Amino acid sequence: MAAIPELSLEMKEKILIVDDEEAIRNLFVEALSGLGYRCEVAENGLECLGMYYESSDYDVVLLDVQMPELGGIETLRKLKSYAPDLSIIIVSASRDIDIVRTALKEGAYDYIFKPFNINDVQAVIRRAVERAQLIKENKDYQHNLEQKVEYQTHELVKLYSGTLQAMILALDLRESETGYHSYRVTEYALTLGRHMSLNESELSMLAKGALLHDIGKIGVPDNILLKPGKLTDEEWEVMRKHAELGYMMLKKIEFLEESAVMVYTHHEHFDGSGYPKGLSGTDIPLGARIFSIVDAFDAMTSKRTYRDEIAFDKAVEGIKEASGTQFDPAIVDVFIQIDLGVWEEIKENIDDSGSNYLKGLLFELSKYK
C-alpha cells in the first residue's frame, strides 16, 4: 500500500527555489513540499545556473531579484536563452513596477511580491506547473507527430523506389544487351543538367526521365526488340513507338508525370527531323534536349554486339558535328566545356558499382518530388 503514494510523489513536478535568504528558501520548501512538489534550492543566480545546466529537468524556477553573485533578472535572461519554455516566477522585495515590467519582458511567467501570502504563492505555482505540463505534452505530441511523418516518408520512399526499380528491372529482363546504359545516361544527364544550372526538382525530373527513357520498349515485340540483324522499315516503325508507349506508361504515375513528357520526346531532333512528333528547337522540352546528347554520347562510347565503342574525345566530336541538327547548339556548347575525365570517371564508377548505383540514386531522388 505504501508504494503508491511514494510513486506519485516521485512523479511530482520539480521546483528550483533560488533565494539568498535561508528563511525564505525554507518557507518555500516547506509550503511546496507539503503540496507534494519536489524542491531543490540554490543560494544565488550562479548556483542556480550551475544546477540547471547539470540537470535541466526542473519544471518551475522561483527566482529572487536581489541576490549576490548573479541577480534574478540576469539569471532569468540566461535561463531563458538556454530553456525558452521554462516557467520562471520572479520573487521581488521591491514593488518597483520597472522590475516587474523587465522581468515579464525577459520572459518571466509571473511574479510574487515579498512579503507574500503562502496561499497566493501556491496558486501561482499551480498555474506555472500546469503550464509546464502543457508544454511537455505539446512537445511529446510534436515528437510523436514527427516520428509518424518520418515513418510515412520512409514508407513512401520504399514504395517510390520499389516502383522505379521494378520498371527498370522489367526492361532489363527484356533487353539486357545495353548493360548499365540507363544508369550511365542518368548520371551523365545529371552532370550536364548541373552545368546548365538546373534546380533540384528539374534535376530530379531529368534523372527519372533518363533512367526510364526506353521503358516503352517493354511494349515492343521480341522479334523486333531482340532481332540480331538490321530492322526493316516496318520494324523500325514499331520500334519507334517505344517513345509514345513509355509516355503512356508513366503519365499516370504522379511522381513521374513530368518525366513522362521527356520520355515522349527523347528522340526528337533540334532541326525537326526526329520522332514521334517532329518537334524542333525549344518546342522540345529542355530535359529531352539535354538528355538526347548524353544518350547518343553513351551509345557511341559503349560496346554493342554489332560494333565497338569509340573513344570519348571522338564521341565529343560526333556530338559537335550534330550540333544544330540533332542537338541544341546552346547545350552542346555547355557539354563540350566539360572535361572528358568527368565522363570517364562516371562510366568507371557505374561499371564497378552496378546495381548498387541504382540504390544510391533512388535514395537521392526520393528527397525530391
Ligand SMILES: [Fe+2]
Ligand atoms: Fe529510346
Ligand SMILES: [Fe+2]
Ligand atoms: Fe538510350
